[in-house]
Amino acid sequence: MRHAMLTTADLLQARCVHATAALDAADVTRLLAQIPGWRLEDGQLCRDFPQADYYRTMAFVNALAWLSHNEDHHPELTVTYNNCRARYHTHSVNGGRGGLSHNDFICAAKASALAQQAATQDKAVRP
Numbered sequence: 001m002r003h004a005m006l007t008t009a010d011l012l013q014a015r016c017v018h019a020t021a022a023l024d025a026a027d028v029t030r031l032l033a034q035i036p037g038w039r040l041e042d043g044q045l046c047r048d049f050p051q052a053d054y055y056r057t058m059a060f061v062n063a064l065a066w067l068s069h070n071e072d073h074h075p076e077l078t079v080t081y082n083n084c085r086a087r088y089h090t091h092s093v094n095g096g097r098g099g100l101s102h103n104d105f106i107c108a109a110k111a112s113a114l115a116q117q118a119a120t121q122d123k124a125v126r127p
């Protein structure tokens with residue numbers, strides 16, 4: 001895969017595969033531009049997903065669990081009443097020292113798409 005050319009749409013269509021190579025800094029910078037809202041924090045991909053209430057936070061966490069299982073790639077989550085912070089990195093690259101791989105960007109793009117769906121398709125009426 002020519003990762004330098006990957007678009008957001010490419011990331012949304014891709015599937016995670018095991019044992020991918022680590023991305024270099026230039027690839028990370030290019031791919032970050034394809035996933036608005038995500039930032040680098042301690043070498044990990046990080047994004048906050050603010051929510052209206054605890055119920056929606058947990059619904060989003062469950063949607064992420066479904067995505068994580070489908071892709072066999074799992075974010076670290078910090079869950080509060082009205083926010084879910086997700087962090088992605090890949091343990092197996094860099095000789096087991098960890099780093100960023102395509103899998104992290106694929107899942108970040110898909111997590112953002114879930115949040116977008118939640119924001120535009122929530123039919124529940126709040127009091």
Ligand SMILES: C[C@H](O)[C@H](O)[C@H]1CNC2=NC(N)=NC(=O)C2=N1
Nearest residue numbers: 018072073074075089090091092
């Ligand atoms: C065998 C399987 O692919 C690995 O254990 C997966 C599982 N989920 C994972 N999730 C994340 N975030 N990073 C990994 O390196 C990772 N490895």
